[in-house]
Amino acid sequence: MSNRFRGFLPVVVDVETGGFDHNKNALLEISAQIIEIDDNGQLGIKESVSCHIKPYEGLTMEPASMQVNGIDPYNPFRMAKTEFEALTLVFQAIRKELKHTGCTRAIMVGHNTTLDLNFVNAAAERNKLARNPFHQFSMFDTVSLAGLAVGQTVLSRAVQAAGLEWDDGKAHSATYDAMKTAELFCYIVNKWTAFSNT
Secondary structure (H helix, E strand, O other): OOOOOOOOEEEEEEEEOOOOOOOOEEEEOOOOOEEEOOOOOOOEEEEEEEEEEOOOOOOEEEEEHHHHHHHOOOOHHHHOEEEEEHHHHHHHHHHHHHHHHOOEEEEEOOOHHHHHHHHHHHHHHHHOOOOOOOOEEEEEHHHHHHHOOEEEEEEHHHHHHOOOOOHHHHOOOOOHHHHHHHHHHHHHHHHHHHOOOO
């Protein structure tokens, strides 16, 4: 893996939030799909780390966003962790894989990745987590990759255009969206690898 993306370890991330402003709106869910590479250069999902998150004190949740994601942030059965606990768990898993692969940094992969990266960076900063494994601004975005590879930019349509399964009933969950984004990313990279080797 350390040779495939110039020393970067791709980690697919999806977050569910209480809005679009990473400085004002609460981070409510995070899922990270750690990507591995086999002896034939094919990518796949190695490990999934997901957490429900308690709204950080003072941050808000917009009614429109909550209606879309369907999250009840105060439901005790969410077994939600604090931002500090959740990010520590995710970062530890990523740093372990960085050490295993010899990669120098994780690079976030997502669908409209800027939002996910901004929310993770903002949460890491306010919780004083100094060892954020992600590159601070470089990222891979499956919106652009899917537009090139399958002619679709909406996640559900891109996944289906790639011949992968999609369930509308499971969408807008960080774990499901991250998993489908990871499958899409791996499909595109693997397809390119096969094409470039011919």
